[in-house]
Each structure stands twice: as structure tokens, then as C-alpha cells.
Amino acid sequence: MRRKRKNTHTPEAHNTSAPYAPAPVVHLEKTPTHIRGLDEILEGGLPRSRTTVVNGASGSGKTLLGLEFLYRGALHGEPGIFIGFEEPPGQIRQNAATLGWDLPALEEQNRLFLLDARLKPETLRSGNFSLKGLLAIAAGKCRTMGARRIVIDALEVALRLFDTPRQVRNELHALNDWLQAAGLTTILTFRPSLRGEASIYEDFFESMGDCIIAMDARVTEQISTRRLRVVKYRGSGFGRNEYPYVISHTGLRMAAITSVGLRHKPLGEKISTGNARMDEILDGGYRRGSCILLAGLPGAGKTTLAATFVASACARGERVLYISFEESDAAMVNNMLSTGVVLQPHIEAGRLAFLTRYPESLGAEEHYFAALERIEAFSPAHVVVDAISACHRMGGKQAAFEYLMRLLNACKERGITIMLLNQITGATSYMEISGNEISSMVDTAIFLHYEFSLGETNRVFQVLKSRGSRHSNQKREFRLTDNGFEVVDVYLGEGDVLTGTARQRQEERDLLESQRLAYEIEMKELELKRLRLIQEQMHKARARRAAMAHPEKPSLFDAPPSPENPRS
Amino acid sequence: MKTHNISSRDDRPGGDHAVYRFRLFVAGDEPNSRKARATLDRLLATHLHGRFELEVVDVFVDYQAAIEHRIIVVPTLLIESPPPPRTIVGSLDDPAPLLTTLGLSNGGQHS
Numbered sequence: 001m002r003r004k005r006k007n008t009h010t011p012e013a014h015n016t017s018a019p020y021a022p023a024p025v026v027h028l029e030k031t032p033t034h035i036r037g038l039d040e041i042l043e044g045g046l047p048r049s050r051t052t053v054v055n056g057a058s059g060s061g062k063t064l065l066g067l068e069f070l071y072r073g074a075l076h077g078e079p080g081i082f083i084g085f086e087e088p089p090g091q092i093r094q095n096a097a098t099l100g101w102d103l104p105a106l107e108e109q110n111r112l113f114l115l116d117a118r119l120k121p122e123t124l125r126s127g128n129f130s131l132k133g134l135l136a137i138a139a140g141k142c143r144t145m146g147a148r149r150i151v152i153d154a155l156e157v158a159l160r161l162f163d164t165p166r167q168v169r170n171e172l173h174a175l176n177d178w179l180q181a182a183g184l185t186t187i188l189t190f191r192p193s194l195r196g197e198a199s200i201y202e203d204f205f206e207s208m209g210d211c212i213i214a215m216d217a218r219v220t221e222q223i224s225t226r227r228l229r230v231v232k233y234r235g236s237g238f239g240r241n242e243y244p245y246v247i248s249h250t251g252l253r254m255a256a257i258t259s260v261g262l263r264h265k266p267l268g269e270k271i272s273t274g275n276a277r278m279d280e281i282l283d284g285g286y287r288r289g290s291c292i293l294l295a296g297l298p299g300a301g302k303t304t305l306a307a308t309f310v311a312s313a314c315a316r317g318e319r320v321l322y323i324s325f326e327e328s329d330a331a332m333v334n335n336m337l338s339t340g341v342v343l344q345p346h347i348e349a350g351r352l353a354f355l356t357r358y359p360e361s362l363g364a365e366e367h368y369f370a371a372l373e374r375i376e377a378f379s380p381a382h383v384v385v386d387a388i389s390a391c392h393r394m395g396g397k398q399a400a401f402e403y404l405m406r407l408l409n410a411c412k413e414r415g416i417t418i419m420l421l422n423q424i425t426g427a428t429s430y431m432e433i434s435g436n437e438i439s440s441m442v443d444t445a446i447f448l449h450y451e452f453s454l455g456e457t458n459r460v461f462q463v464l465k466s467r468g469s470r471h472s473n474q475k476r477e478f479r480l481t482d483n484g485f486e487v488v489d490v491y492l493g494e495g496d497v498l499t500g501t502a503r504q505r506q507e508e509r510d511l512l513e514s515q516r517l518a519y520e521i522e523m524k525e526l527e528l529k530r531l532r533l534i535q536e537q538m539h540k541a542r543a544r545r546a547a548m549a550h551p552e553k554p555s556l557f558d559a560p561p562s563p564e565n566p567r568s
Numbered sequence: 569m570k571t572h573n574i575s576s577r578d579d580r581p582g583g584d585h586a587v588y589r590f591r592l593f594v595a596g597d598e599p600n601s602r603k604a605r606a607t608l609d610r611l612l613a614t615h616l617h618g619r620f621e622l623e624v625v626d627v628f629v630d631y632q633a634a635i636e637h638r639i640i641v642v643p644t645l646l647i648e649s650p651p652p653p654r655t656i657v658g659s660l661d662d663p664a665p666l667l668t669t670l671g672l673s674n675g676g677q678h679s
Binding site: 128 | 593595598600603604627628635639640641642643654660662663664666669
């Protein structure tokens with residue numbers, strides 16, 4: 001007893017002098033986790049020298065969160081201790097190595113300690129015991145390493161050793177007292193019981209935490225989605241949404257989306273579409289930092305139009321990231337060669353990069369974070385997504401919507417132009433053209449489709465929307481030639497008006513159509529006139545009837561003539 | 569209490585008698601640890617008549633030994649010899665598991 005006390009009161013334990021009773025006036029100090037995105041959600045980090053409880057089912061990544069907290073802490077000068085009741089250290093080291101974390105190096109430098117706290121399987125029990133062995137090890141290690149952080153992983157496994165709730169409470173009290181005295185920033189992880197049987201101590205367990213984080217991994221449409229939620233944070237604000245997270249190749253990654261839309265950069269100057277005629281139609285081109293939607297049937301020329309833009313941007317020395325969900329970069333580059341758009345030199349010059357993945361290969365979060373990582377590493381001026389219609393294959397409509405919204409926000413916050421290609425199926429409602437309910441985010445929408453005429457199929461496009469600029473709504477014909485995207489005047493042009501039979505016919509058809517429309521309008525107007533006349537007659541007849549039935553008193557059932565009533 | 573309280577009353581392996589080697593991990597003199605020690609001392613005296621080695625380790629003094637032997641709960645008794653090594657945790661209120669493990673359950677007293 002005496003010795004124990006002596007040991008816990010060595011100079012390193014000076015933190016005990018801090019007031020651990022609730023001190024509302026004192027500004028809450030925080031310890032950054034250095035986990036990407038998490039500190040933003042936690043508005044700075046975890047409560048310093050206090051306990052955070054992380055709960056989640058197995059596979060939710062709570063162990064990883066604890067470990068990354070220690071790993072990044074160790075890299076930032078805060079040594080830490082990991083106590084694992086479930087996983088052997090060897091396995092933890094291996095898992096960490098796949099994320100590029102060299103734990104053995106940190107262990108050698110005394111910046112990290114992994115304690116194997118699994119109970120030996122052949123253990124017999126007789127009488128009462130406590131977790132003091134664990135505390136002794138933690139205290140001893142804490143002293144020699146100067147530890148600032150501690151993670152106790154799968155604590156419920158240890159608590160299962162105890163038979164009564166009273167014992168469990170005593171153990172948790174002892175642990176809590178020690179943690180507070182040691183002044184360690186703590187993460188306790190536990191898996192909530194499925195059957196609710198262990199809820200006797202879970203309440204107490206959670207009451208130990210000044211901050212509670214719930215992690216959740218769900219599988220919807222065969223693709224897993226992970227969500228993190230801060231349930232409570234004593235004395236601090238925090239993001240209250242459910243935040244998606246992924247286990248990326250360097251660790252956990254999450255995105256705070258509380259600030260959606262607030263940090264969008266204003267649209268920039270006009271930049272060329274890569275096609276002089278198209279620039280004219282769009283009154284100078286696309287806007288830098290805007291969202292451009294190219295929608296159309298398969299083969300309508302979306303990719304060519306996008307590639308035209310890509311090539312011209314790269315030629316100006318700007319960087320472009322091309323996210324492709326269908327084609328490999330090599331196939332895409334090759335296909336574009338046939339339309340005269342040369343991309344290979346730009347790839348070689350490091351101005352054009354591809355991110356190609358099948359939508360099914362990952363969940364929406366992983367897709368988003370993969371894109372974000374490339375955007376951050378590559379700093380493109382423009383991003384192309386080919387095609388957003390494939391996004392639902394990441395795990396449903398909602399997943400696709402979230403992916404696109406996040407990606408759009410990420411681009412708009414950085415002033416990056418984002419060009420979305422959308423393959424539509426035939427119907428041409430604007431909703432389908434924009435797809436995924438993102439139409440409000442779209443600044444410029446161009447619709448490419450076919451017009452069929454006798455023996456010929458002509459490509460046409462139409463600018464449906466172009467925010468912040470004058471533009472022509474006129475339908476235009478275009479061709480995909482050896483020299484790329486070529487705009488042709490459909491109805492009125494200078495020089496080649498009457499060259500193509502199809503155009504001629506189209507013009508005729510248009511004339512017919514306008515005649516038909518004029519006729520229709522005339523018919524409608526006549527119909528309207530007729531209806532008005534009938535109404536007028538009915539009104540007069542009614543008034544006459546009323547006057548005949550009750551010469552002095554108008555009937556209740558007959559509307560008294562009033563100025564608001566149907567006008568003549 | 570000493571750091572390594574080795575109560576070694578070795579009988580010099582005299583051929584037909586097995587040598588028992590124990591390591592008991594305690595936490596200072598907290599009740600469970602005290603109880604375990606007392607029970608163990610009594611049982612060993614009764615049944616093994618000095619044919620054993622016992623090392624008592626206070627985890628708050630030698631936490632390295634606790635790490636080495638993965639001592640999470642105390643008291644923990646390690647039976648290191650005769651093989652195979654076995655572990656009994658707790659205050660040893662019930663001596664039966666220990667005696668059974670050592671093959672001494674016949675020894676007259678029971679509780």
C-alpha cells in the first residue's frame with residue numbers, strides 16, 4: 001500500500017494538482033487527434049487529460065481510431081500506451097504496417113507501448129481479484145515514457161471477468177481515479193452488448209467519458225458505409241451530424257460537412273471550352289470554378305467535349321484530374337485520338353492525371369476520399385467526372401448523391417472547375433439531365449443528343465443553363481470530326497446553310513413545326529373564346545332564372561351578381 | 569514487504585519428490601493479495617512440506633515482471649513447475665482449484 005502510493009506520486013504525476021472536479025469557468029483544453037477530419041468535427045480535438053469513450057460494433061474501426069490517436073500523437077511528441085484486451089500486439093503491428101505506420105520504430109524510441117492484456121486461456125479462478133496489475137503496468141510505463149495518451153481497447157472484455165455489477169463498478173472507479181490522477185488523455189473503446197444484458201455497467205461506463213463517440217458500420221446494397229457520431233462532449237461544441245469515414249491507405253479519414261456551401265469560392269473568369277464556336281455560344285466560355293454538366297445519350301459526344309476542354313486547359317499549363325468510372329485512361333486517350341484530341345503529351349507532362357475505378361469496387365465514402373486525396377496531392381485547376389450516372393453503383397441513389405455533393409463542395413471550396421458527365425437514358429426532363437438532384441449546384445448545363453432524319457443521324461446540343469452569362473439557347477448541330485468537336489449552324493449560318501440535306505430537311509421540319517405550333521395556338525385561342533362565351537351565357541341564364549323565381553329576393557343558391565364573379 | 573520476497577525452502581531435488589515452483593503476483597498488501605498470500609503459505613506448508621520455491625512479486629514495484637508475465641489482474645499465481653505452466657487468479661478463497669491442479673486434492677483437508 002505504502003509502496004503503491006509512493007509510486008503514483010512521483011514528480012511525473014504532477015497533473016494531479018489540476019482541479020478534476022467540474023470547472024466550468026476554465027477553458028476546456030483539447031488534444032488534437034491529428035486524425036484527418038476528426039479534429040474539425042470535435043472542434044479542436046479530444047478533451048485533454050480526460051476520458052473519451054468510443055463505442056462501436058466489431059469492424060467499425062474503433063480500435064483503429066484509438067491506435068491512430070496514439071500513432072499520430074507519438075509523431076507529434078505525445079507518447080502513448082495501448083492496452084489491448086482483444087488483439088495481440090503482433091497483429092496490431094501488422095495491421096498498422098498496412099497503413100504505412102511503423103509502430104516498432106516508435107516502440108523502440110519509447111514513444112509507443114503496446115500491452116498485450118489478453119487473459120491467458122488456461123487461467124483458473126479462485127476468489128476475488130482486481131485490475132491492479134493492469135494499473136501497475138500502465139503507471140510504471142507512463143512514468144518511464146512520459147506518456148500523455150492512453151487507449152484501453154475492448155474494455156468490456158476485461159469487465160466480463162467480474163461476476164457482479166458491483167465489482168465492475170469498483171474496477172471502473174479505480175481505473176477512472178487512476179486515469180484522472182495520471183492526467184492522461186484517454187480513449188476507452190468498447191463494443192456495446194447486442195442483447196442488452198451488460199447494460200448494468202454500460203451506463204456507468206459512458207458516464208466516465210467527457211466525450212462519447214459512436215462508430216457504426218452498415219452494409220447497404222452490399223457496400224459498407226461507415227458513420228461516426230459525437231454523442232456528447234462535455235463543455236464543448238461539436239459537429240452533430242453523422243459523419244462518414246473511411247479507412248484509407250494511410251488511416252482513418254472523415255469529412256466534416258457542417259460548412260457545406262459556406263466556403264464556396266465565387267465563380268472565376270471565363271475560360272475557353274477548347275472550341276471557339278462553343279466559346280461564342282457561351283459568351284466567352286465556361287466560368288472558372290463553376291460546375292459544368294454535360295448530359296446526353298451514350299455516344300452523344302460528352303467525352304469528346306470534355307476532352308476538348310481538358311486539352312485546352314492543359315495547353316494553358318493548367319492541371320486536370322479526370323475521374324473515370326468506366327474506361328481506363330489508356331482507352332480514353334486512344335478513343336480521343338480519333339477525334340483529334342491529343343491527351344498523351346499532357347499526361348507525360350504531368351498536367352493530366354486519371355483516377356479510374358469501377359464504381360462497385362468501393363463504397364461512396366472511399367470513392368470520395370480517394371478523389372479528395374488526389375485533388376489535394378495533385379492540385380488540379382479542373383476536375384472531370386465521367387460519368388455521374390455510374391455513381392449509383394457505389395451503393396444506391398443516396399450514396400451517389402452524397403458522393404457528388406461532397407465532391408462538388410470540395411471543388412467549389414477550392415475554386416476548382418468541376419465538369420460532370422451524365423449519361424441519360426432517353427427521357428429528357430431536366431431532372432434526369434442534371435441527375436442526382438444536384439441541379440441547383442450546376443452553373444452550366446449542356447445537353448447533347450441526336451436528331452434523326454431520313455437516313456441520317458445528326459448530333460445536336462443545346463445550352464440549357466449558363467449561370468451568370470448571356471448565352472444562346474438555340475439548338476445547334478455539331479459534328480465529331482478528325483479535328484474534334486465542330487459546331488455547325490443548324491438553321492441560320494454563314495456559308496454552309498444549305499449544304500446538308502438533313503439540315504435542309506430539318507429546317508423544313510422546323511418550319512412545319514412552327515406552323516403546327518402557330519395553328520395549335522390559334523386553336524387554343526378559339527377554344528378559349530368558345531369557353532368564355534359559354535360561361536357568359538350560363539351566367540346570364542342563371543341571373544334570368546333567379547329573377548323569374550324570386551323577383552324581390554335572390555335565391556341562396558344563386559350566386560348574387562358581384563364584381564368578383566366571372567367577368568363577361 | 570520485500571520486492572522479491574523469495575521464500576525459498578528448497579529441499580534439494582531428492583529424486584522421488586517433484587519440485588514445485590510458484591510465482592505470486594500481488595499489489596502491495598491490498599486485501600485480496602494479502603488473503604492469497606496467507607492461503608498459499610498455509611497450503612504449501614500443509615501439503616508440500618517445504619518442497620517448493622515461491623517468489624512473491626509486487627506489481628507496483630516490479631511492473632516489468634508484470635508485463636513479462638502478462639499480469640493484468642492481481643493476485644495471480646503462476647505455477648511454473650511442474651509443467652505445464654498454469655495460472656490461477658484470485659484471492660484463493662477456495663483452495664480446491666489449486667490443490668486439484670497440483671494433484672494434491674486427496675490431502676486430508678477440504679473446504
